Structures are given as structure tokens and as C-alpha cells.
Amino acid sequence: MDFKELGLSKESLDGIESHGFESATEVQERVLPVSLSGRDVMVQSKTGSGKTLVFLLTIFERYLKDRSSKALVVAPTRELAVQIEEDARSFSSSIEGYQIGCFYGGVGYTKQLEEMKEGINLAVGTPGRLLDFLKSGKMDFKSFDIVVLDEADRMFDMGFYPDIEKMFSRMRRREERQTMLFSATLSMKVRNLAWAFMNEPEEIEVRPEEVTVKEITQELFHITREEKFPLLLSILKKLDPQSTIIFTNTKDAAVEAAMRLKLNGYKAAYLMGDMVQSKRLKTLDDFKDGRITILVATDVAARGLQIDDLELVVNYDIPEDYENYVHRIGRTARAGKSGKAVTLADETYIYGLEPIEEFIHMKIPVLWPDECGLEEVEDKSKGMKIKKAKAGSIQNKRPNRKPAERPRDKHRSAPKTRKSAPNAEKQVKKRTEDPLKKEIAGKNVHKVNLNTIKVEEKKSGFIAFIKRMFGK
Ligand code: ADP
Ligand code: MG
Numbered sequence: 001m002d003f004k005e006l007g008l009s010k011e012s013l014d015g016i017e018s019h020g021f022e023s024a025t026e027v028q029e030r031v032l033p034v035s036l037s038g039r040d041v042m043v044q045s046k047t048g049s050g051k052t053l054v055f056l057l058t059i060f061e062r063y064l065k066d067r068s069s070k071a072l073v074v075a076p077t078r079e080l081a082v083q084i085e086e087d088a089r090s091f092s093s094s095i096e097g098y099q100i101g102c103f104y105g106g107v108g109y110t111k112q113l114e115e116m117k118e119g120i121n122l123a124v125g126t127p128g129r130l131l132d133f134l135k136s137g138k139m140d141f142k143s144f145d146i147v148v149l150d151e152a153d154r155m156f157d158m159g160f161y162p163d164i165e166k167m168f169s170r171m172r173r174r175e176e177r178q179t180m181l182f183s184a185t186l187s188m189k190v191r192n193l194a195w196a197f198m199n200e201p202e203e204i205e206v207r208p209e210e211v212t213v214k215e216i217t218q219e220l221f222h223i224t225r226e227e228k229f230p231l232l233l234s235i236l237k238k239l240d241p242q243s244t245i246i247f248t249n250t251k252d253a254a255v256e257a258a259m260r261l262k263l264n265g266y267k268a269a270y271l272m273g274d275m276v277q278s279k280r281l282k283t284l285d286d287f288k289d290g291r292i293t294i295l296v297a298t299d300v301a302a303r304g305l306q307i308d309d310l311e312l313v314v315n316y317d318i319p320e321d322y323e324n325y326v327h328r329i330g331r332t333a334r335a336g337k338s339g340k341a342v343t344l345a346d347e348t349y350i351y352g353l354e355p356i357e358e359f360i361h362m363k364i365p366v367l368w369p370d371e372c373g374l375e376e377v378e379d380k381s382k383g384m385k386i387k388k389a390k391a392g393s394i395q396n397k398r399p400n401r402k403p404a405e406r407p408r409d410k411h412r413s414a415p416k417t418r419k420s421a422p423n424a425e426k427q428v429k430k431r432t433e434d435p436l437k438k439e440i441a442g443k444n445v446h447k448v449n450l451n452t453i454k455v456e457e458k459k460s461g462f463i464a465f466i467k468r469m470f471g472k
Helices: 010-018 026-035 051-065 080-092 110-117 126-134 151-159 160-169 188-197 223-239 251-263 277-288 322-332 350-359 380-390 413-431 437-443 447-471
Strands: 041-044 071-074 100-103 124-125 144-147 178-183 202-205 216-222 244-247 269-272 295-298 312-315 339-345
Touching: 010 080, 010 223, 026 041, 026 160, 041 100, 041 188, 051 071, 051 080, 051 144, 051 178, 071 080, 080 100, 080 124, 080 277, 100 110, 100 126, 110 126, 124 126, 126 160, 144 295, 151 160, 151 188, 160 188, 178 188, 188 223, 202 244, 216 322, 216 447, 223 251, 223 312, 223 413, 244 322, 251 269, 269 277, 295 447, 322 350
Parallel strands: 041 178, 041 202, 071 124, 071 144, 100 124, 144 178, 216 339, 244 295, 244 312, 269 295, 312 339
Antiparallel strands: none
């Protein structure tokens, strides 16, 4: 469907044209006629299907009809908020005088407050910072006549429900605003949220049965934990991808993998949720511009990030939440592009495989290293590996799982999940008790980095606190 058939204004069409988009994606085609009429919508559509433009066009069109219109977009992570802001700026470039502000934590308040004083038509932000502004009376939530919740399922995963509740309680009545909700999955929790805060939303699901992205070639290797990194090197050598994201389940594993890849000559970096904001944004820019070709990240750090032309996704650890498998691999095939996803199944996280395969309704094809032409590659970080393996440290510590917070459905096979877990925990304990741990820990470069991060975070948090105290 051509965007022109949607009755959009010239300004919006100019924005679309400047991006070279020829036709609307399915979610755009199905939702825009409803959202442009002013109705509330609750939309499920897979990652990379073009949801951002749905709400941005709805917001712009409303503004073009009524210049006093104000919109709020709430996103779960800073990166996502920044990405939405960037999209909003570029798609609204033909709308004269349109003001956009972006509000997220981890940076000072001054600049964001100034933006707000100048008057904004569109506020994009993360729950924490928005709530700060709400509490301090700096942002009037009653002024918004369009409210968007992006990646609603992620908001739950990240524990933002109480914040969202608070925000909605300070908004105008649901009949007096248009509320739009977007999510890759419509779990019971998301539906309950819609029920509580939306005005008879039209529910639109775009091909929900297609949980995994067709164009992605999926492969899986069964491998021991020790063999994983050498195998990764072999895979990278063979595929020689221009851009790769490697997912790990813990921050420490991400830092270690990134360091070891660097030692092996790759332009690699890690990305994590509690990194200093400026460093996170720089890492992302470096990756987008090709100065870094491999990004190692945890699910939280990578949530909602839009990175195009990704050639390869590696599940270095099998995700513990089966839905994350789809979120992770969905990054290789955005807007119809093809891609490849390789999963390394080791003894620690193997219990996550079955729920994933049930969820995607398929078995991931298994490959064996010696049968698919993978060559052994010298691991230049091998010395480090020995140290690390002995040090153990918190490397393999299992993250806190909060099963109660996550939507359960018929796909999840919880009992199986539990079965192998005690073993994994035992292993971790054994490694942590290694007498060499302390001695070696001090020499671990990545730990120093982690500490620096913490110190910087504390510093910026303190400065923000002081600024807030004095209202600057
Ligand atoms: P989602 O929010 O559903 O995960 P995004 O809105 O981030 O997806 O869009 C994914 C990618 O597709 C972006 O790079 C975006 O610019 C691109 N895109 C969006 N709409 C179109 C379209 N109509 N034609 C081509 N590309 C599009
Ligand atoms: Mg999105």
C-alpha cells in the first residue's frame, strides 16, 4: 500500500519520501487507518516491522490539525528513546516549528529542563526520568492528548509497571486522550494494562503465528562451555561478517567475550545496561559507523535497539527467557533483510532450548563443527581463558530470574527448565570457591573496567542529585 492512500499531509509524506520508503509495511497499513481516526490501538507486531512510524505519523497528523496537540512516547530504554527521538526529528523535518524533547536518566537534568521550558510538542522518554519530572512538577502530564507506550512487554520485564501506573494516574481521563500501545507480544499483563488505562482499544495483531522471522537462517551448535570461545572464533573467521551482535546472559560474560575478541584482533566492544550514558551512546555510534564490527551485549542492554544491516547474531548463551530468542535473532532481518543467527548451546544454559523451540514451533537445525567446514583458529586470548576459568568469579552467576513477573503461557515448559538448574548452580559455586580466585581477580582487566564504570555512575548520579536539590 502506498502511503498516499492513507490521506496523510504533505509534511508527513515529505518525511517518508526523504527516507525513500516506497510503501507501507503491514503493521503500518493495518494500524494507521485506525490510529489516524483517533481511536486507541493495542498493537502486536514483531520487532523490525515498522511500528515507530505508525505512532509518529499519528502524532504528526494530529499536530498538523491542532497545533496545541502534545504527545508523550514512553520507551523502556534510553537507547530506544534516543532512537525514537532521532526518527521523530528526521520524519518531522518538514513540519515547521515542531519541537521534540528527549528525557532519560543517566545524564544531567539541566539540558532536558531547558528543552522543556522552550515548549515541546513531542516528549520521548524513559519511565524513571519522566516520573522525576512529574514528581517535581516540571512536566504536566495532563497536557498530553496522545500517549504512546512502546515495547510494553519490555516495560514489564524491566519492572516499570508501577511507574507507568503512576504516570497514567496523573494524566487526563482516558476518554480525553488517545492512547496507543505497541508490543512484540501481547501477554496477559499487557492486555491488563490496556484494560486499565485505555479507552476501548482496537486490538491489532500482525501475523502473531509467525513468531520467528522467516528470512533468518538459524543454526545451533552443541558445545561445552570451554569450547565455546574457540568455536566462536572459527565461526567468525568462516563467515567474516561486517556486523555482528553477540548476546550473553550476564554482563561479565559480555565483558569477557568482548575483551577476548579484541585480543584476537576484532573490533569488538561490549554494551551493558548500567554503563555511563555517554559511553553507551558512543559505543552504539561506533558500531553503526563500522568502527566497531562486533558488539557484545546482554538482553537488557540491547533491548529495542534498532541496528540495520546486521549480518550475524550469535547467541553465545542460550537466552533464559524464550521470547528473548526471537528478540535477539529478529535483529538480523529487519524490514525484510536476510540474516543469520547462530546459537551456542552449552551445559549451563541448555535447559532454555526446549521452551524456545516450542515457542518458535520448530527445531533449530543442529550443525557439527567438523562437518560444516569450520577450521580451528588460534585463540590469542588463550592465556586469559585459563586464568578466567580458574578465577571463575561471578562469570557464570545466574541472573535473578523472576518467573512470577513474566507472562506464562502454554509454550513455557517450566518443570524442564528447573531440572538442570541445580547442577548449573553447583558448578558456579564450585568455581567461586577456587582458592586462586582472589589472587587472580586483581589482575582481571575487565574487573577494573567494571569498577570504573561503577565509580563514574556514582559520580554522575551524585551530580544529578545535587543539581536536583538546587533545582538546576
Ligand atoms: P519496530 O519498532 O517494529 O521494531 P522500527 O519502527 O524500528 O520497527 O522499523 C524497523 C526498520 O524498518 C527501521 O530501519 C525503519 O526505518 C524501517 N522501516 C519502517 N517503515 C518502513 C517502510 N515503510 N519501508 C521501508 N522501511 C521501513
Ligand atoms: Mg520499535
